[in-house]
Amino acid sequence: MSFELIIAETRGRVGLITLNRPKALNALNDQVMDEIGAALDGFEADDNIGAIVITGSEKAFAAGADIGAMASFSYMDAYKGDYISRNWERVKTCRKPIIAAVAGFALGGGCELAMMCDIIIAADSAKFGQPEVKLGILPGAGGTQRLPRAVGKAKAMDLCLTARFMDATEAEKAGLVSRVVPADTLLDEALAAAETIAGFSLPVVMMIKESVNRAFESSLNEGLLFERRVFHSAFALNDQKEGMAAFVEKRKANFRHD
Ligand code: HXC
Numbered sequence: 454m455s456f457e458l459i460i461a462e463t464r465g466r467v468g469l470i471t472l473n474r475p476k477a478l479n480a481l482n483d484q485v486m487d488e489i490g491a492a493l494d495g496f497e498a499d500d501n502i503g504a505i506v507i508t509g510s511e512k513a514f515a516a517g518a519d520i521g522a523m524a525s526f527s528y529m530d531a532y533k534g535d536y537i538s539r540n541w542e543r544v545k546t547c548r549k550p551i552i553a554a555v556a557g558f559a560l561g562g563g564c565e566l567a568m569m570c571d572i573i574i575a576a577d578s579a580k581f582g583q584p585e586v587k588l589g590i591l592p593g594a595g596g597t598q599r600l601p602r603a604v605g606k607a608k609a610m611d612l613c614l615t616a617r618f619m620d621a622t623e624a625e626k627a628g629l630v631s632r633v634v635p636a637d638t639l640l641d642e643a644l645a646a647a648e649t650i651a652g653f654s655l656p657v658v659m660m661i662k663e664s665v666n667r668a669f670e671s672s673l674n675e676g677l678l679f680e681r682r683v684f685h686s687a688f689a690l691n692d693q694k695e696g697m698a699a700f701v702e703k704r705k706a707n708f709r710h711d
Pocket residue numbers: 476477478480481516517518519520521537558560561562563584585588591592593594
């Protein structure tokens with residue numbers, strides 16, 4: 454797949470998207486988001502892809518939505534153009550797991566893009582923030598909703614209202630990121646985690662993603678019921694037979710993703 458502002462490539466069973474707008478610190482304009490969406494379409498349709506990594510540069514995962522592109526927006530431009538939902542929602546609807554590998558700035562829409570992913574692995578150089586308040590706007594791609602779910606109300610309010618940045622250590626302690634790694638190993642770590650995931654049964658991986666996400670959409674009892682039903686359905690998979698047979702026979706499972 455060939456794009457202008459991102460690079461989309463495959464590494465084994467992993468789809469890798471690298472934001473490639475370095476002069477603007479990977480600011481997210483419509484074209485970038487359209488290209489991410491098209492790359493995700495391609496990876497979702499490809500049976501040989503089991504997990505996806507989205508990363509940026511050493512200096513910036515993404516410094517936010519493109520401020521220049523938004524500066525002269527009227528209300529009607531934003532509303533009629535369905536700004537954000539039209540192409541940003543594609544990340545949320547991806548059924549295969551996505552890892553955000555974050556080095557440098559992940560600000561505003563950049564932090565929100567990372568939070569739309571399923572796992573955030575941060576370089577020790579990562580800085581997260583929702584500084585929209587300084588621009589006279591508020592987070593608009595999930596910052597006021599996903600951040601409190603990830604780090605709790607106190608820290609989310611702090612970040613959104615003061616515009617201060619949170620470093621990787623604080624982000625890990627707060628629960629926003631799953632691991633912090635040295636910057637020079639970030640991509641290797643993220644690709645290794647993605648490769649591990651992609652080696653498991655794809656339908657099971659998708660069921661796990663769907664079930665964990667359900668925890669944020671339902672009461673505990675509803676979520677438990679959802680999990681139980683999906684759990685029962687796993688016994689219809691050839692991969693369940695293979696996984697358990699491999700354990701009993703003391704060998705590595707060879708999943709066929711069905
Ligand atoms: C457009 C951006 C940009 C952005 C940086 N650039 N962030 N362009 N949109 N969000 C551009 C700069 O204009 C500059 O271009 C180049 O990238 C390098 O940036 P500098 O500011 O010179 O770098 P530095 O001094 O290192 O400062 C880095 C920074 C700062 C702290 C990240 O750039 C910054 O504060 N950026 C804005 C962060 C922000 O407010 N994000 C939220 C955006 S609103 P030139 O051409 O001058 O070299 C948002 C809404 C989300 O995200 C809701 C809807 C999705």
